[in-house]
Amino acid sequence: RKSTAEEEEDVSLEDPWQDEEYFGSYGTLRLHLEMLSDKSRTEAYRQVILSNSASLKNKVVMDLGCGTGIISLFCAQLAQPSLVYAVEASSMADYTRQLVKQNGSEEVVSVLQARAEEIELPERVDVLVLSGWETFEFMVESVLLARDRWLREGGVMWPSSAALTLVPCQAHSYYDEKMAFWERPYGLDFTPLQPLAQQEFFTKPKFSHLVEPADCLSAPCDVISLDMYTLQIKDLEEIKGQFQFCVEKPGVFHGFTTWFTAHFESLETGSPPVELNTGPHFKPTHWKQTLFMLDNPVSVCAGDSISGSIVLHRNPVWRRHMTITLHWNVNGSTEETENCKFPMWR
């Protein structure tokens, strides 16, 4: 098996969008199964359709990045839209067509194999649903292009907004497993490997982390909010957020954990939105959470303040990549300002 670094080197510089890689990976069943098996995610979408079924009547819907087409099928079977355009760029689209037919929805659901930029429709749509949605990987640019071109004035986007949440946390078991391990394994001193461990395990985010609520050192804080109606492509180049946490109990500050929440506004005015919260206080989703480790753990006391900023920089060459930079200090001490830069790409 190749390391991730080697894989990246293989990527042709001629395709800075890495479309082949990106859409190719969506052609494999494993990822679709992972999303479908995620009940929190799939049931949230189902709930959105169900709770809006009256308003969806005779509406035109676009399901962008539809994958197997499950959201389109929810629309067709739980509501009465006049038409659902199910758009999928990968070759999965052939199967999507079969699934639509198998479930008797071919009169309502029209499957298009196309990238967001290539879509050609006879009309604008009332509702734009993103189902293969991963906020902070830049399929969002394609979404904004589709929005500007195909969503009618006053139309609805699902999700309608997304928030990125941050919390300072303990990560004792991860730290022990990857770093403290080298101190005295089997009675030997393996500390010369710690810089290598630092480089290999702590300079990249740890995806698929599940933070225990008890390991959160303070109340989480929404640091970035994206309004899917007003967000512009140029905004994606640099997205900034601020945070100030008050430590609630003594502990070891190992890093920051992040997750996102998606909001699906109701078509009926006054009704509450459906929320899909991927944080530690809800049932784990297939996204889990993401852990950013500090270079060194910091002991903190109840009442300490951790403040700073987060910046998401879009990679100037690899347009689906980004770098996350965290600046932070404890109790305003500028000497202790830390600066962690993480490449962000699964």
Next chain:
Amino acid sequence: RKSTAEEEEDVSLEDPWQDEEYFGSYGTLRLHLEMLSDKSRTEAYRQVILSNSASLKNKVVMDLGCGTGIISLFCAQLAQPSLVYAVEASSMADYTRQLVKQNGSEEVVSVLQARAEEIELPERVDVLVLSGWETFEFMVESVLLARDRWLREGGVMWPSSAALTLVPCQAHSYYDEKMAFWERPYGLDFTPLQPLAQQEFFTKPKFSHLVEPADCLSAPCDVISLDMYTLQIKDLEEIKGQFQFCVEKPGVFHGFTTWFTAHFESLETGSPPVELNTGPHFKPTHWKQTLFMLDNPVSVCAGDSISGSIVLHRNPVWRRHMTITLHWNVNGSTEETENCKFPMWR
């Protein structure tokens, strides 16, 4: 991320040994940490050194594929060999040297950065230890070359022999998760995806499987035995085994699970060997077990007989790869002979 198929296509046809890929991956800390953190594996080696410490006095040892050098350090600290050659092909060797020094063993342990084929020593060795050992991936050819060239007449190899064990088993949760899932997810009929699921999940072995003893349908059977003293490189082209199982309880025959056991003979005549058994009746190791799924599950009754053969074919081009072919039938019915061919490469 690229799919495995795409990764394989990228591999240059000019290097059928894929040495760069192979040794490159051993240069990353993650794999060393995985092996070191595996207490069953590491403690088995420690036990081998400890229980042979008297006999190791003044012996010359080669630790082939030494990685971080932990086995060499066990030799130096728990016994009194005259010299340990710690051989590591990857750039980890630089760190191995540091670790040897850090632990005060540089008088006894000599670190060589070399592939097995490139080793140059002033003498033959009394004991050849394989520490980065994974039986059924073909680093074994390099081991045999080193054995023939550097192990003295009557010298000892650790491990001394290895057995591949097979058991017919149930795998309900894996089957349900990957195949039955499509029958009625969220009230929809997704069975058109089952052939794709078959192809994606069941035509390759499932590595890192942990079979429950309760899911074993009969007593396990050693199907292949490799004697590390007499094994020849040409034997690796095709390795065959036979099996006959008697089903002990009614159940669903989903596939075969395999694992290996390594035996480390004692330097003292009459003393029992140390065994490292990676099977389901022992503490899980980092190798876990490997599951080979049948195309279709078969219901079996107590008293049924499952018999057949297993063949490991070395890939004629990719010399570290192999194909595993399983032929089997239930109760001697030749009509039902099944034939499963699995590429074997992690």
